[in-house]
Amino acid sequence: MVLAAYQDTACVGLALLAQRKAPSSTGFKIKQLWLHRSGEQAADQVWIEHNDFLVQRDNKAQIRLAMFEYLYEQKTMWQELYFGLAESSVINTLTAKSAFYREVISSPDFEVDLLNKNHLDDYLADLSKNTRSQIRRTKKILSQSGNLVLALAESDSQKKQFLDDIAQLHKEKWRNTEFGSGFDNPIFERFHHQLIFEEKETNKTRIYCLMLDKKPMAYIYILIHENTWYFYLSAMKSHSDNRVKVGLLAHAYIIQQAIFEGATKYSFLAGEARYKRSLSNQPEANQQLICFYQPTLFMRTREYIRSAKSVLKNLLRH
Structure with missing residues (x-):
């Protein structure tokens, strides 16, 4: 589906969102929305980074937030909303609006300043x-x-x-x-x-x-x-x-x-690699893929179980 933001009659923001129903271990299917991605590994292997709403330069933070808040309120459309990979500065403005999210991917991002x-x-x-x-x-x-x-x-x-x-x-x-x-x-x-x-x-x-x-x-x-x-x-x-x-x-x-x-800039994009770190002349940045979820009893229980499994795996690994 297409999400569009307007200021008077001028379009100032756009986003393409893929809807899918993902199977879960409980047997229920989870309604998902993915920003500029499909949620399917084969289709998403091209890998989108700096993945944000498409917004005009003027007032981009304000437009982004308005688009996110509108999307967040469409409770019947999704149980999980995937946003990113995007810069941490972008992600932080969105997670400040909701306590119900998890980090799916966090990856260092390296750049060279050529100015x-x-x-x-x-x-x-x-x-x-x-x-x-x-x-x-x-x-x-x-x-x-x-x-x-x-x-x-x-x-x-x-x-x-x-x-x-x-x-x-x-x-x-x-x-x-x-x-x-x-x-x-x-x-x-x-x-x-x-x-x-x-x-x-x-x-x-x-x-x-x-x-x-x-x-x-x-x-x-x-x-x-x-x-x-x-x-x-x-x-x-x-x-x-x-x-x-x-x-x-x-x-x-x-x-x-x-x-x-x-x-003025040479970007190595996301991904940990020694050569990227060696060739970068800027402080390490970060990109994240975040999953927001609806705070229903079912989804909160599911996230709790997911978190407990992750902790248990880490304990067994050590």
Whole structure:
């Protein structure tokens, strides 16, 4: 369903909400609303972050709160309302309005501030001595074997080649994990294919490849919005020398390009990873997925049982 907010006759806020009935261990089905998500793993594997109501810049906090309060009052439409992943600052304004919620996911979020950076060295100066050393050592070792070049896929044929290579490497790394590789998921593949092969005027994607003597070393898929570059995913070739940190060097090359093009922020998005922490020059932020629930006896009992199970699992784990 669509939720719209108006100021007089002007639309100032929009949201798409998916309704579903989710099975529960009690046998009852739970009425759910998901913001810009379906609630189904396969459809949601594209993964939405900074997931908020779509609101105009002016008075966005006021509009967001009005939309949430209206939605919260529609008691017959939902028993659970899922909001996020969104910045903690956004989540906190909503949870202040209700005591009946649980945190589903909490994930660190890392960024690079590129404001007033005129050269890569300006950015590297913000990093630890160890990280700078790893980047420079990797470049030195690889450069002894050939010529390092950062290539951008520009033609459709090159984009297809890069995307095919990424898919193969991604499957090799992630296929046997809990959620698997998105490139084994037709929904995920179709979504990104449509995004990557959009018309040039509206296309906000880039696929870069760090090459050593024209041989691919690392691929990085970027989304661009205004002055921010968002790192979506990468695919790396392994290297026999453990001193070589291909991922660090690839990100450094792309950040250098972002600086050259006037970007003011490079976002690693959510997800705990050592390289993100090492390459960030900003304090760690956080994104959360929150589930609000109706304070009925059934739902409160269900949440109590869920919480008790979680505590018991932690005790058994230790």
